[in-house]
Amino acid sequence: MSVNKLILGDNLEILKAMGNETIDLIYLDPPFFSNRNYEVIWGDEGEVRSFQDRWSGGMEHYIAWLYERVEQMHRVLKPTGSIFLHCDWHAQAYIRVQILDRIFGLNNYINEIIWCYTAPANVKNRFPQKHDTIYFYGKSKTYFFSTDNIKIPYNQETVARTNRGAGDTGLKVKGDAEERHKNRLDKDGKVPEDYWIDIPRIQGNGNERIGYPTQKPEALLQRIIACASNEGDVVLDPFVGGGTTVAVADRLNRQWIGIDQSVQAVKVTELRLDRQRGLFSAPFSVQLHKYDYDTLRYKDAFEFETWIVQQFGGVSNTKQRGDFGLDGKMPDNTPVQVKRSDNIGRNVIDNFVSAARRYNSGIAGETSNDMAVFGYIIAFSFGKGAIQEVARLKLEEKIVIELVPVDKIVPVAKKPTLSIEITQSVRTEKEVWEIEFTAKGESAAGIEFYGWDFNYDAEKGFRAEIMLDKDGRQAAKLKAGLHTVAVKVVDNDGLEGVEVIKLKVNGTVERK
Ligand SMILES: C[S@@+](CC[C@H](N)C(=O)[O-])C[C@H]1O[C@@H](n2cnc3c(N)ncnc32)[C@H](O)[C@@H]1O
Known part of the structure; x- marks a missing residue:
């Protein structure tokens, strides 16, 4: 039986209800101590309030808030388990000294991973802050670590640096050549150092991007999950957000648990998992506060x-x-x-x-x-x-x-209702129409977002191409022929409604 599940709620409560020593690996990417707007805007209302209360007390407050959660995480980890805590310059020193060293112990401190990335910066009074810190601690000395599936080519960093500008490439090529020489028996490549410069941030229009503002790249989680867990192990992300950890864990045949207190996060993660499901995917459950x-x-x-x-x-x-x-x-x-x-x-x-x-x-x-x-x-x-x-x-x-x-x-609610209209269609090329759809969901709880599948296949199920549409309006380019478009609407309880429409595009756009 797999444990795969997404749980809506405050991770403190949910962690407290979990058994001792049941988890192999924890990755967490908590809200940083940053006061950035998206963290306020993108949560549900509960989060907005607690965010403001919590952070108004400053660093001390933030550390106390995180401390009690990490304490629970330590309890649920198996003796061979480990934790990767993702943070940045805002609070990293406090997190290490006041939380991780205290709970896990200095003895169990394994690595400080520096994840470097580039992004446009417009600062003139300091150096642009372009790295995050990921602390890696074991629960004990017998923590699991494998280098089998994480090796990178010797020249990967050279490539990464060359891509960023010629600046320091010369030096790096020399460094790498020396290393290659030293490790020449190891033909599969090298174990990445504790600074990671080969993983770019999620790009504005990249394929992987689902629209969750703090989304982390899959390559980052791929490396963490591959080195610190085995197939079948249980991976927990108590701040799952847009679901990167559980999406990667699922593909790597790990069992997983994702928790988030935002309905939007839980539901967008569910859509993301649905989209990557295959014949052999393990089932998962989604635990909301209300039942449909x-x-x-x-x-x-x-x-x-x-x-x-x-x-x-x-x-x-x-x-x-x-x-x-x-x-x-x-x-x-x-x-x-x-x-x-x-x-x-x-x-x-x-x-x-x-x-x-x-x-x-x-x-x-x-x-x-x-x-x-x-x-x-x-x-x-x-x-x-x-x-x-x-x-x-x-x-x-x-x-x-x-x-x-x-x-x-049990709390029961009615799922949202949904209607779709074609609000515009324009022929843009000989055989191509650009069609604008407007979806309107209704729910007593209020509408959270819409997801769109312009290529719906009932057998495969709903596979969202667009995941986090707040307004319910989308334009799609469709070729002449028959099309099936499906829309999902998600309300603030996480309940959903689906509507499927069939279209005949041929000289005119006809709804069937
Ligand atoms: C930085 S984001 C995580 C992003 C994620 N790593 C990804 O790749 O998409 C932090 C998440 O923590 C959630 N969160 C904040 N406080 C929480 C709490 N007490 N319990 C559960 N989730 C919480 C927020 O709703 C947000 O989705």
Whole structure:
């Protein structure tokens, strides 16, 4: 069974609920102590508030906030596990001395990796800050490290430097030649040094770019995951953001857990994972705060009964039939009945009472306790007849039945609705039309973003080409022929709606 899952929530709470020594590798890229606007703008509202509160206390606050999280990370790591903490000049010295050395111990400090990149800078009073720091600590001296899949060509750095400008290339070529000589027996290349200059930042229009503002390059995570874990190991990213870590971990056949408190991060990561799924991809689950009514309501009945009884704190009936048609019982043996429907009527109460009577009489040593709960009925909603009968039973027969709506057990919401319109189409070349689509989602929770698949194939599922469209408006160039376009809308609870439209482009654009 794979553990692959995305979890919405504050990582502190989620880490606290995780078992000791269950994780092989942790990579974290927490918000830097930077006060940069995107960190405020790009979160959900909860994040905006906590961000402001948290950081208004300055460095001390930030370090205390991160400390308690890293403490939990240390606890969940296996003795052979390790952590890579990604940070930058804002807080790196504090993080190392006040968090990592204290929690992991100076003895377990392995590397300070400097990731260098270039990007335009317009500063005249200092040197442009163009590197990040990644601290690598082991949980113990027996941490896992492998150089098998991380070697780079000897001249890779020379190439990287030449690309950046001739400046110091001369020196570097000489350095590399010496090294090549020293390691000439090692034909696969060399282990990268602790400064990484061969991994560019995510480019503005690069393929990998999904639109998440602090997205890290896959090559960076590839190197970290390859050196510090094996296939099948569990990789955790408690600040998963746009999902780089889990996307790479999944491709490298690692198990993974990603946590983020932003709905947008969790949902964009889900789209990213869906997009790279293949025949042999392991399944994953997404844990949000709300459950979609339709998904629950039209789920397999037995699966639903089992799940909701457990959520309610009971034990479900493992047999599909038997036990007088009851679906489960509470720890004190009180019977539970589940109806996966709305507005259930009086007949359900009648049947339940007779089934529960037969069941109760079969329990050895049962004491009849006046006004104790006789049984629970769980359903999406209850009709007037059922409610009246339950009141009558209590009053006249002293039989207490509790009617429990599903949304009292788990938070349920309705998924967003969605409509798509073609708002413009222009022929741009002989056989090519540029078509503008406008999607409109509606949800009580508010709309988070839209994702677009202009080449939708039902068998492959939704594969977003555009992932983080805030406005619901896109233009696509489509050739003459038949096209299937799918749009997904995600609301602030992370619930989603999908709409698929078929188009015939041929002289005119026709919606079918
Ligand atoms: C710098 S980004 C991570 C980017 C990621 N490495 C990537 O490649 O896309 C930091 C993330 O931490 C999340 N975050 C901040 N505080 C959090 C908390 N307490 N629990 C969970 N996630 C949190 C933010 O929502 C944001 O997505």
